[in-house]
Each structure stands twice: as structure tokens, then as C-alpha cells.
Amino acid sequence: MEATISAARGSANVREKRVRRFKALLFAVCLLPIVREAWLVVSGAEVNPIEFVIRSTGLWALVWLWAALFISPLKKLTGWGSLLRFRRELGLFSFFYACLHLVCYLWLDKFFDWADVFKDVIGRPFITIGTVAVVLMLPLAVTSTDGWVRRLKRNWSRLHWLVYPAAVLSVWHYFLEVKRDTTQPWIYAVVLGLLLGWRVYERGIRPWLARRMSPVR
Structure with missing residues (x-):
């Protein structure tokens, strides 16, 4: 009995160490876009560095938010419950990049001119929608x-559940911001639609079908 308990504890410790290593790796991966952006700006590779930084930080906020939303379906498909432990880190990095996106807009584009910022928030829908998305996060x-x-x-x-309206508003913000080539926003919108459809199925349709198909006692 003691040997079984000891073996179970040892197995749990191994899994915990493995999860910590993956979380450390994920942390490093999530920071790589900042390193890349800094390198491109410093090296002069970008013609318009301010626009590049503002857009790329917003894009990576979307990437990590979508990655966080993918955790539950992946956990369902793989049966690996430890995946849920990475969702928080991905969500926080999404918020971190969203905050960077907002700060870069306020600092690099508006130079903290609050009167001008207020005019943008009131008069430009994509700024209004993006601001609401960050507030929801x-x-x-x-x-x-x-x-x-x-x-x-x-x-x-x-x-x-606020993550879902925040995600919808983020895609809407992206659509309004790019104006011309909406290929990427459409990709994010389709993926979000699939994720929301899966949620509706898992939380609503599937339990309803299970109740309907269960034998009457």
C-alpha cells in the first residue's frame, strides 16, 4: 500500500515538473514577439515603426487570446487535463499585449493628448470598440x-464568460482597423465562430441531446 502511494506521489511530482517546464517554455515563447518587434524597429527594417508596433501588439493580443480559447477543445480532444493550467498564462499574455497595444497608441500615436484620445474614442468606432474590448478583459x-x-x-x-464578447469586439476592431485587405480578420472571425459553436454544442446542445436520448425510467 505504501509502495503504491509512494509511486503515485512520484508520478505526480514528475507530471508537475513537466508542467512547470512547459509553462516556462510557454512564457519564453509568448515574449518572443516583443523581442522580434524591438529588433525590427531598432534595425530600421520597418518603414513606419510606430504603425508596425501598434498593429503587431494588437495582433499578438488576438493570437494569445485565441490560443487560450483553444485550450478547452484541445483538452477535450486529448484528455490531457493539465492543458487547463496553461490557459491562464495565455489569457494574461493576451491582456498584456492588449495593454501594450493601448499604451503604444496613447504614447506613440497620441503623445498622451487626452483631448485627442477622447475625440478618437467618441468619434472613431474602431477605437471605441477596441477600448471596450480591453476594458472587458x-x-x-x-x-x-x-x-x-x-x-x-x-x-x-x-x-x-466576458472573454467571448471581448473576443468578438476584438475581431470587430480588427476588421474596422484594416479597412482594405480583410483576409486576416476573416480568418480570426471564422476560427472564433468555430470555437463559439463548439462551446454552444458542449454547454447547450449536447446536454439537451443527452437528456432527450436517455431512457425513460
Whole structure:
């Protein structure tokens, strides 16, 4: 009995070390876009570095948000429950890049001219929509800790459904921002549609079908 318990503990420790290594690798991978952007700007490879930095930080915010949304389907497909432990890190990096995107716009484009910023937020729909998306992500980032999960209990899951309107608004913001070639925004929109469809199926349609098909007792 003791040998079995000891073996189980040893196996759990191995899995925990493996997860930590993957999380450290993921952390490094998520920071690579910043290194790449800094290199391209410093080397003079970009003709319009301000526009490049603003756009690329926004794009990477989308990439990491979509990666976080993919975790649940991947966990369902693979059965690897530890995947859920990477979702928080991806979500936080998405918020981090969204904040960088916002700060770069305020600093590099508007030079913190708050009157001009206010005019943009009120008068330019894609700025308004992008700002609302970042605001919706804020409570998700703040309540991402284990302590908040314990405090909010079931309400934590309900609160974190805000990720879906934030994702929809982010794609809408992207569509309005690019104006001409909307190929990339459409790719993100289609992928988001598939992810939302999977959520609706898993949370609504599948349980309903299970109840309908269960034998009457």
C-alpha cells in the first residue's frame, strides 16, 4: 500500500515538473514577439515603426487570446487535463499585449493628448470598440488568481464568460482597423465562430441531446 502511494506521489511530482517546464517554455515563447518587434524597429527594417508596433501588439493580443480559447477543445480532444493550467498564462499574455497595444497608441500615436484620445474614442468606432474590448478583459486578468477563484466560486466562471464578447469586439476592431485587405480578420472571425459553436454544442446542445436520448425510467 505504501509502495503504491509512494509511486503515485512520484508520478505526480514528475507530471508537475513537466508542467512547470512547459509553462516556462510557454512564457519564453509568448515574449518572443516583443523581442522580434524591438529588433525590427531598432534595425530600421520597418518603414513606419510606430504603425508596425501598434498593429503587431494588437495582433499578438488576438493570437494569445485565441490560443487560450483553444485550450478547452484541445483538452477535450486529448484528455490531457493539465492543458487547463496553461490557459491562464495565455489569457494574461493576451491582456498584456492588449495593454501594450493601448499604451503604444496613447504614447506613440497620441503623445498622451487626452483631448485627442477622447475625440478618437467618441468619434472613431474602431477605437471605441477596441477600448471596450480591453476594458472587458481587465476584470478577467484581475480575477485570474487562485484566490479570486476561491472567493467568487461559481460566479468566477460566469464572470469569465466576458472573454467571448471581448473576443468578438476584438475581431470587430480588427476588421474596422484594416479597412482594405480583410483576409486576416476573416480568418480570426471564422476560427472564433468555430470555437463559439463548439462551446454552444458542449454547454447547450449536447446536454439537451443527452437528456432527450436517455431512457425513460
